Amino acid sequence: MDFLHNYIYYIGSFGLIFIGIFIMISKRNYIKVIIGLSILDTGVNLFLISVGYINNGTAPIFSKLTIEAENMVDPVPQALVLTAIVIGVAVLGLALSLGIRLYKHYGTLNLQKIKEQKW
Amino acid sequence: MRKIIGIILLIVIAWGIIISLQGIPFGVLRTEVADHYINKGIEETGAANIVTSVVVNYRSLDTLGEVTILFLAAIGLGAVLATIIRKEDRETVKASLILSTGCKFLFPFILLFGAYIFIHGHLTPGGGFQGGAIIASAFLLIYLGCHREKRINETGIIISESLGGLIFVVIGLIGLLTGTHYFLNNFMPKGEFNTLLSAGIIPIIYIAIGFKVGAELSKIIELLMEES
DSSP: OHHHHHHHHHHHHHHHHHHHHHHHHHOOBHHHHHHHHHHHHHHHHHHHHHHTOOTTOBOSBOSSTTSOSTTBOOHHHHHHHHHHHHHHHHHHHHHHHHHHHHHHHHSOOBHHHHHTOOO | OHHHHHHHHHHHHHHHHHHHHTTSOSSSOOOHHHHHHHHHHHHHHOOSBHHHIIIIIITHHHHHHHHHHHHHHHHHHHHHHTTSOOOOOOOOOOOOHHHHHHHHHHHHHHHHHHHHHHHTTTTSSOOHHHHHHHHHHHHHHHHHHSTTSSOOOHHHHHHHHHHHHHHHHHHHHHHHHSTTOOTTOOOSOOOSTTSSSOSTTHHHHHHHHHHHHHHHHHHHHHHHHHHO
16 A cells, blocks of 8 residues: 555556557557557656655745745656647647648548558 | 557566666655755746746756747648648538627637736746647637637737747847856846746746747647648
């Protein structure tokens, strides 16, 4: 139980990452591959946030000067994730536009038919 | 076959991650650079929100690169979708009066909320990227609810995006000329702590980022809604 309490964030984030990778490998529909990419992105962001977590920590904002600096969580991964979320949205939009082009050109979103793979 | 290969690959990756994570304790330690940011952040940048001071002051060169990536993604999306022939004569159902009036009523308030988020980025949780995303959501609401009666002004998007990028770079270059001579140096007076007019260049840069991100995300939404 102690193990679960300590590592629940890692377990959750890597669960999301593995779900995303598995969807991207096993599914053949392009939209589902993009959904897998998005889940993978969420898992990576959650992992980065949980690396910087302090037990019983507060947000790194001095809304009053009397707030103690000892309990604040690490601000650096939060800043990195802030930028990573926006880049994730931009990449998602680019992937969806490629999907639109693929559908107009081939008439299908099935990657197996587009690339003519056997499996 | 693909599923079996995927499961084997995942087991290999998970094994490596479990081995490498065993050495890292959870929720105990902060890095030294984080200690520096938290303890010295107020006197060095003047911003109450330490995350904002990291994003816009300590690592603002990263933020400049990241804004550039967003810009390139918007350009790439436009280039990919540019050659598609538009279908104008699609059968659509007109939105009801209540829905379209409600969207038009909510639109300025959502814009105001986005502006509040990115102006107060150095005091409260939020900032330019979040405020820009909220502004883009206002345009998405107009597209979904008002059935293309209103379109986004193209020149307005281009002007606000270019001005946002220009202000960011020009303020960085002014910082190169003054004070301690490094790019994006916080050269303006820090002001009184925890008030709106504090923290030097941070609010100005976040306002510029808010306009830029809002324009780019609205452009992405507009391209995806118009072409499909």
